[in-house]
Amino acid sequence: MTELSGGLSAEDLAAVLADPEMDVCTKAAIQMQSDFLKKARPKQIMPGGDWDVWVLRCGRGFGKNFCGSHNFGIAALKNPGSRMAVLSPTAATLRRDAFEGKDGLAKVIPAYAIAEHHKSYNEIHLHNGTILQGFPMESPDRLRGPSFHAGWLDEVCAAGAKAQEAWDMYNFCLRLGEKPWTMITTTPKPMRLIRDIEADKFTKLTIGTTLENLANLPPTQQRRLLRYMNTPLGRQEIFAEILDESDLKNPIKRKWWAQWDQPRVPPPAHIVVSFDTAFKSKKESDSTACTVWGALRVGVRRKGVIRPEWVTLLLDSWKKKLDFPHLKRAAYLEREKWIGMAGEACEVTTLIEDKGSGQSLIQELNAAGVPCVPYNPGHDSKLMRAHAVSDLFAEGAVFARVYDHPQDGRIFVPTADEVITECEKFGDEGVPSDDYVDSTSQALTFLRNEGWLGKESDREFHQAISAEPPEEKDDNGWDDDEDETEPLYA
Known part of the structure; x- marks a missing residue:
């Protein structure tokens, strides 16, 4: 949960990686952090300070998967012997997005730092003894038993009716180390759970919009955004507002x-x-x-x-x-x-x-x-x-x-x-x-x-x-x- 800062020049990074005395996971952490900080926007960087939960509530296409995998992967490399949980709505999204996607953990953590990758049950073992273990939120009972130092919950709002139970079971697992911590990356939905998590005094909240990452989206996707800009759904999916169900039910x-x-x-x-x-x-x-x-x-x-x-x-x-x-x-x-x-x-x-x-x-x-x-x-x-x-x-x-x-x-x-x-x-x-x-x-x-x-x-x-x-609107969603x-x- 250390605040990240500074990206190395190519020469300095090469010198670090050539150091024969440095272990592979420390090298991987430095390399991964340096590469990440050159690309990341300020809101994508894990904040410092005294918090138990960091919530990155953001619009679609903001880059939350890129953010989540890099911050969590760097933390895994920097903390030897840690047990770290990765939660995603379903078994399919866990594998497709959190572990093996374009910005999945198995792709962004340098390969030389990975000792084992068990694809069949979404588990990565690093050479420093840290284990990253995946769990689908659709099966909360699988969280009975294990213990963790930290966790990354991706798209918790997409887990629907299972989100609350998965969150409860996960919290019982946070019992290792002096200060267990959690990172949540999600696009919001009208859900009491996310409101309750954000209201906790030990939660650090960051809000990001799709427009902040517009330049990195394909032109076709940029054009498609136009359809939702001035709609209640756009307020949720683009500007990451938590709406009431009534805002979305009758468009x-x-x-x-x-x-x-x-x-x-x-x-x-x-x-x-x-x-x-x-x-x-x-x-x-x-x-x-x-x-x-x-x-x-x-x-x-x-x-x-x-x-x-x-x-x-x-x-x-x-x-x-x-x-x-x-x-x-x-x-x-x-x-x-x-x-x-x-x-x-x-x-x-x-x-x-x-x-x-x-x-x-x-x-x-x-x-x-x-x-x-x-x-x-x-x-x-x-x-x-x-x-x-x-x-x-x-x-x-x-x-x-x-x-x-x-x-x-x-x-x-x-x-x-x-x-x-x-x-x-x-x-x-x-x-x-x-x-x-x-x-x-x-x-x-x-x-x-x-x-x-x-x-x-x-x-x-x-x-x-x-x-x-956009500024807060009245009850119909637009300025009258x-x-x-x-x-x-x-």
């Missing part, structure tokens, strides 16, 4: 939908007909959902100044149980209807998720000469995809039509209200359908990727690259300034 709030109260809609520049498909008509959940969106150039009032921006308006929606022949015909007719309404100046895109029943529909339509665009959501969950577009709603870029009801006042039109209600309840337990949510999120993702939405977010993202983490969005026409 699209009803109050964020902008109201289109104009008597007419100007010709859209682009229309997206978005399908979330299914054709197993025997089950209630298997309905095809279709939402239709128009990209419009309107005036937006921000801080008292009106300027033109791109927004999108929900033009129509429907949900039906269809067998495949009827689904194919519905997709064809929907496209033809909007081509006829929009005119030649407006491009109409039929967007279909490239999974499940959507793959068959894409093949059939393309074979029939009906162009459609496949949408591949990758490995992102439905909740992640909804979070990725939630900033568009919060910024007032997503409109739905309203009308004046004699009793209820201004309300959304029925077709829009069905979509808004489903989006609002998405994430709640017991909600049977999310078809409109999928159709909506893939349409808005497409419009943003094609440049029809999100220009303000693009500017904010590039400005934030070198900025400090006096901005208004209103359609303007020539």
Whole structure:
């Protein structure tokens, strides 16, 4: 738990490594520490001071695995005869990330200092007698019996329901030496455990954001970050904030939908007909959902100044149980209807998720000469995809039509209200359908990727690259300034 300082020059390091009197683990510690300090940022270096637990709470891509393996490996080399525990959420992550990954212990500790590496049970023996022993947090009972001087817990928040039990069992193991210590590297989740650990007076807390390591991330990953910058999920995964569960459960709030109260809609520049498909008509959940969106150039009032921006308006929606022949015909007719309404100046895109029943529909339509665009959501969950577009709603870029009801006042039109209600309840337990949510999120993702939405977010993202983490927001996650969005026409 000694504070690290100073990286050696190449000449000085070569002289140290050539010393025949120095043992191999001391040489390895000096080499490893010197290399680490040349690359590490200040927040990645283990702090000095009187603490029992050091928590590095940081965003995705901050470099916490690099930080954890180097600090823990250096400590292992500097403390002969130590017993040191390494905990990771599962057996797979323990091996893949903590021990054998790109920045795993077996890769960053100089090979000449390792006496044995037992891959089958994640254990490294050093020549100085120190043993690093791995445990998956998914199996807390494996921590009954052993004793340790120190431990590294990686991604403790990802262990879910097993995290508390693993933490309790681990603490019973810290009974060697005068001052056992713990290092935790994790991206947060709404979890009482991490709040309790951080609140302890013997915990040293360091908070880091993804943006601090942006230059070391691939360009593709930098671009993907843009989708989450102004979302609750981004506050957690990028800026390492500990949120309440309610912040993440319902990513699209009803109050964020902008109201289109104009008597007419100007010709859209682009229309997206978005399908979330299914054709197993025997089950209630298997309905095809279709939402239709128009990209419009309107005036937006921000801080008292009106300027033109791109927004999108929900033009129509429907949900039906269809067998495949009827689904194919519905997709064809929907496209033809909007081509006829929009005119030649407006491009109409039929967007279909490239999974499940959507793959068959894409093949059939393309074979029939009906162009459609496949949408591949990758490995992102439905909740992640909804979070990725939630900033568009919060910024007032997503409109739905309203009308004046004699009793209820201004309300959304029925077709829009069905979509808004489903989006609002998405994430709640017991909600049977999310078809409109999928159709909506893939349409808005497409419009943003094609440049029809999100220009303000693009500017904010590039400005934030070198900025400090955002200030605390109010309960909706964003600053409520006096901005208004209103359609303007020539």
